[in-house]
Amino acid sequence: MEKTMKNLNLATFAKKYGTVVAFVIICIFFSSQTEVFLTHSNILTVLRQISMLAILGAGLTVVMITGRIDLSTGYGTSLLGIFCAALMVDFGLPMPMAVLLTLLGGALIGLFNGYCISYLGIPDFIGTLASGFLLSGINQAYTKGHPISGLPSEFNIFGNTNFLGIPTMIYIMVFWLIIIAVVLSKTRFGRHTYAIGGNKEAAVMSGVNVKFNSMLGYVFCGVGMGITALVLTSRMGSAHVTAGDTYLMQAIATVYLGGTAFKEGEPNLAGTILGALILGVLKNGMTLMNVEYFYQDIAQGIVILLAVIITSLQRNRKK
């Protein structure tokens, strides 16, 4: 009997922290294979590399907790990068103004997505896919495919400067993660978000304004796009038309990967951070080991697939 209890605890532990253990194992593996992996500067490199993914993923987590998805995040990020650069370069707006408008623009994209889905009743998948195309089209039409360069030097603050020896983009990431964490755990909106994800109908019948709260989730996701766009554009030194596009799939993968940790298959912020760390460490470690990039993609694909398999197994067992 005692033994079964022990097994039971082990099973719950594996369910909740299996992904953490996997992450630790990956880290041990890379630190045994390369000498630089655990150095101070490499750790900062990893954190810098994952910061954009974590920022975008954190916003997306809010949407995904409610059981919905946002497929416009990649194109949205690209467009917002171009938007910010155009405001500064083409329209000559001062940087703080452009930054503020970019964040506002992100919020508006989220508001648009959220309104279409919550109030017009468009399915989230097709709705955000369509708005993604729309955003990408606007982007192409404005830029004709050309990047925008010549950004003011003070714009470097988002992606190319250090503060106290640590890249500023890491501060930005931590700041945004704290905001999302507080919003999810300490506010009415956060509680409603979890309730909608857990049982939408019960939330409606309890008097929760499900439409409004669902829409607000997309707004957070949109602001996340805006911040990601700022960091990304600053990091690259110019705004590229498709710079953010690839982040869509990675961000979704991050949230899914995170769902395997702590909460047995439900998206959660701590999991998303862990997901970003796993993807980041894999990429970094393999680069250090001189693994060619296509093998890196294969490894990433396998990790994500494993995560999804584990999640579905957990869900099946719950039933």
Place this chain on the structure above:
Amino acid sequence: MSSEYAIQMSHIDKQFGGVYALRDVSLNLRKGTVLALLGENGAGKSTLMRILTGVITKDGGTVKMNGREIAPKDYAEAQAMGIALVPQELDLVNYFTVAENIYLGREPRYKGTNIINFKKMYDDTRQLLEKLKIKLDPRAKVKELSVSDQQMLAIARILSQDAGVIIMDEPTARLGYHEIEELLDYIQYLRGEGKSIIYISHRLEEIFQIADDITVLRDGRLVGTTPAADMDEKKLIHMMVNRDVEFTDEFVQGRQIGDVVLRVENLSRAELVKDVSFELHKGEVLGFFGLVGAGRTETIRSMLGVDKKISGDIYLEGKKVDFKHITDSIAAGIVLVPEERRQQGLVLSRSIRENGSLGNLKKFSAWGILQEKKEKAVITACVDKVQLSRRSIEQAAGELSGGNQQKVVLAKMLARDNLKVYIFDEPTRGIDVGAKSEIYRLISSFVKAGMPSIVISSEIPEIQALCDRVVVMNEGRVTAVLNREQLKDSNEILKYAIS
């Protein structure tokens, strides 16, 4: 070797993680009879049936079918032996037709090919349904069928596979009075055809109507098996819970009935609600009775702004109100405890505390930021008031039993301020007899404290236990409003619900 018994399960033991779920339980199903299997939730009924259908394996004891020992490895093997189960939640494919569901996985094919012979499938289905005396259109899609027709389809499907032993798990849970009668008639017909049936239900009236024998389980043990003819409701309830549960005037005593609190005039909705008017007084329980589809829940939903109403006036404490959305009616002080507590009442994955405050978070927050200390204190007080048994209020609501889940929904209601009317829709559906009377006691204590309440119920004993007056509905219209004296006569209530 022939035997008097279709199924004999003897001295069955089953442990889960060192705890006995079944201990020395025996069940004997005579050929061509209906055996009612009864017990409170968690008594071991479903564990026993899962052993019989091969879903789980037993630790000890024997199972015999027609005198021969059997041990099915899985449900498919049990089905091949002729044992089939109609589950509580029907496993039909909504977008398929009746015939496609019956032949799912074993569709007739053209010779030598893998191509489905639809003509044969529909012809065979028509013949099968005729033979089974089930009136269904083979080409109708499942989603277009009523709940009771879906039930008949599920039965047709297992009969088409020559099941001799049929297990029905709460088949009437979602049916109205009229449909229940039809189903019970059909079960009797099946018995006449020589089928042996194990019938699981909470509804005692049904059991006395159709069962030949009754087996009662309690806490994983056999309490006893007796011929139904030797039993009455009182004895049976006593066997199930080992404590007397009386449906008397106990719950309605001590009420002080006052002025009109809520008045509804000529309420109509696009479907199912026609010209409904009623009044609710302070300190009273007003029942809503009717068959499924009578429009009771729909009346309340359109009154509260969940569904759109076409016309009608609502007066709360003399003032005219118009609820556009459920948040409006909640803000005005009318709270509904919904029919489907798992789907509509609770977020099962969240804690008791979070469920208790859901929809009421303004009370526990300032500027959108939650005040968890206050929340914890208030919700703890509320769950104490309903005597919720729990490990902790941080426990997920999904871990609780049906009765305790309903108590969480009640606690959630109590946590709200400035309430004027409570509405309970099927407050004890799927809850065992013992917990039922506890829920009744709670509701009557709320009413005694002055809170006017509406109880929607499909169970006449429930209406009789709780209500001062009852509004009887039929096809969207109010056919009668009966007072306490009148509603004591079940036939009277039913008469207006059917006529």
